[in-house]
Structures are given as structure tokens and as C-alpha cells.
Amino acid sequence: MTAETTNNSVNRTIVSEFVNAVKKVIHIAAADEILEYSTLHNKSEELPGDVSATIELTGDLRGQVAVSLPFKYAQLITSKILSCTEAEVADDEVREGMGEIVNQITGKVRTDLWNYGYRFNISTPTIVNKSIAQIEPNSVFPHYVIVFRSKQAEFSLQVNVYEANLI
Structure with a gap:
């Protein structure tokens, strides 16, 4: 197995964990249910x-994760929080709520990936009033956009991470 193959399979695992975390956080925080999702290239x-x-x-x-919600949906989730x-x-408060949402998602992934042997820290969230389409990923690292x-x-998630020991 090459580093590239390992990196691709690791990223599928990572992306899968983020998808599962989004489903769980949205279910709990918004009392909502994910009906479908798709990965964009x-x-x-x-x-x-x-x-x-x-x-x-x-x-x-290492890398960056971004979550982008319609303002009204972020406001709804914040009101429930x-x-x-x-x-x-x-x-x-909506901006603070967005920080809490991305913290909950990433924190759940960090806990779940512990079982795979990954140890990583997360920063304080940065909130921007723009779509995820305007957030540039690091082009060296694999990135996935899930709608x-x-x-x-409807909302989106960008996962732009890599396994540190493969670079």
C-alpha cells in the first residue's frame, strides 16, 4: 500500500466521521434530520x-474544516442552543452559535477518531459572513465538499485535512 493509497483511505474514513458527526449534531442541536448528502469534487x-x-x-x-449554513438555519439552531x-x-449570537456548531462537529470527530489512533487539537473557530464556496482550501491537501x-x-461542509506523517 502506497502513501497515496493510505492517504485516500484515511481521508475516506475522516470524511465519513465528519458526515456522521454532522448528522448527530444536527439531530441533537436542531431537532432536524439529514435526508441526503452528496460529495462534490x-x-x-x-x-x-x-x-x-x-x-x-x-x-x-492537520488542515481545516468549514461548515456553511443559511443564516436563518444558523439562527434556528442557535435559538435551540x-x-x-x-x-x-x-x-x-448567530456567529457564536456557528462557532459552537463547528466545535461540536469537530469535537465529536476528534473523540471518534481517537479509536483509530489519531490525536489532534482544534483551534478556536473563525466565523465569516460568506459561503463555503469563497473559503479557499489548501490545494496541496485533499479536500472534500459535502452538501x-x-x-x-441545505448546507455544506468542507473537509481539507491530511495525515501529518504522510507529508
Whole structure:
């Protein structure tokens, strides 16, 4: 097995863990259900989401993960986290909520990948008011864009990570 083959299989495992984490976090935080998802090989400007949260990974896995949600969906999830109505959630609280969402997703992946022997740290999230389509991945590392459709919204996830010992 070559490093490239190992890297590809590792990335499929990593992507699968992120997909599972998104399903779980959305189910718990939004009381929503993922109906379907698809992996894209090329990003386009038409990816769903107006507000994005990025988080850096360092350690055995390195790179960046980004989640992009429509503002109204991020507001809905934030209202559930804060136990209030959507109307009571201010824009800055939506930004904080996006940070919490990406933290929950990445934290779940970190816990689940522990079983595969991966040890990595996650940074403080960065929140941007733009679609994931405008967040440039590191072109040296493999990256995956997954578009999710739930009962309430469409949103996207970008996984741009590599196994540190393969570079």
C-alpha cells in the first residue's frame, strides 16, 4: 500500500466521521434530520450557506474544516442552543452559535477518531459572513465538499485535512 493509497483511505474514513458527526449534531442541536448528502469534487459559487465557521486541526491530522449554513438555519439552531425564540437571537449570537456548531462537529470527530489512533487539537473557530464556496482550501491537501439536505435546510461542509506523517 502506497502513501497515496493510505492517504485516500484515511481521508475516506475522516470524511465519513465528519458526515456522521454532522448528522448527530444536527439531530441533537436542531431537532432536524439529514435526508441526503452528496460529495462534490469541485466547488461552485452555488453552494448553500451564507455564514461559515472554520476550524484548524493540528497534530496527527492537520488542515481545516468549514461548515456553511443559511443564516436563518444558523439562527434556528442557535435559538435551540440558547433555549429562546429565533426572534430573540441577535446576529452576533448567530456567529457564536456557528462557532459552537463547528466545535461540536469537530469535537465529536476528534473523540471518534481517537479509536483509530489519531490525536489532534482544534483551534478556536473563525466565523465569516460568506459561503463555503469563497473559503479557499489548501490545494496541496485533499479536500472534500459535502452538501447536506435536511428537512429544514441545505448546507455544506468542507473537509481539507491530511495525515501529518504522510507529508
